[in-house]
Amino acid sequence: xxQSIRVNYSQSVLLYQDKPKYGxxxxxxxxxxxxxxxxxxxxxxTGDAIGSLALLTEAFIIxxxxxxxxxxxxxxxxxxxxxxxxxxxxxxxxFQNIEAIRITSRLSxxxxxxxxxxxxxxxxxxxxxxxxxxxxxxKESFVEKANLALSQWVKTSVWVEPSRxxxx
Numbered sequence: 315x316x317q318s319i320r321v322n323y324s325q326s327v328l329l330y331q332d333k334p335k336y337g338x339x340x341x342x343x344x345x346x347x348x349x350x351x352x353x354x355x356x357x358x359x360t361g362d363a364i365g366s367l368a369l370l371t372e373a374f375i376i377x378x379x380x381x382x383x384x385x386x387x388x389x390x391x392x393x394x395x396x397x398x399x400x401x402x403x404x405x406x407x408x409f410q411n412i413e414a415i416r417i418t419s420r421l422s423x424x425x426x427x428x429x430x431x432x433x434x435x436x437x438x439x440x441x442x443x444x445x446x447x448x449x450x451x452x453k454e455s456f457v458e459k460a461n462l463a464l465s466q467w468v469k470t471s472v473w474v475e476p477s478r479x480x481x482x
Contacts, residue, residue: 326391330459332450334385337430347377385427388450390460393467397427409467413439415460417453
């Protein structure tokens with residue numbers, strides 16, 4: 315009989331967290347909703363209510379998209395990694411799905427949660443699927459803490475395949 319393995323992430327202990335490093339191009343993109351809002355106010359003051367409402371709507375939609383999509387924190391728990399996004403959204407990657415966590419500078423097609431243009435980034439290599447790219451403020455410390463938590467999880471996990479326990 316097959317049993318499903320349910321990972322309860324909400325009961326995990328937070329071991330380490332880091333903020334994303336925001337670069338200048340991203341900071342410049344973040345002012346787009348502010349410019350649209352200012353333009354909306356100007357159009358309203360000149361009597362163009364329709365144009366003002368259109369710009370206000372665009373500012374709201376673009377601001378909301380940026381707020382939901384940009385990472386706020388990168389967290390290491392005892393059994394998973396979590397990328398905190400805006401509002402109630404986050405991306406959780408269980409250690410059972412992670413092949414490796416490393417700093418790399420290679421070009422690859424991956425899920426991108428980077429917030430700056432940089433030569434090197436932290437790659438979270440997934441067993442079956444695309445890797446995830448992130449840019450924490452302190453890359454070395456993040457990778458060190460994440461790999462420490464991953465190796466501890468591999469040692470103590472009861473449902474890790476035997477080949478993985480001996481190779482790491």
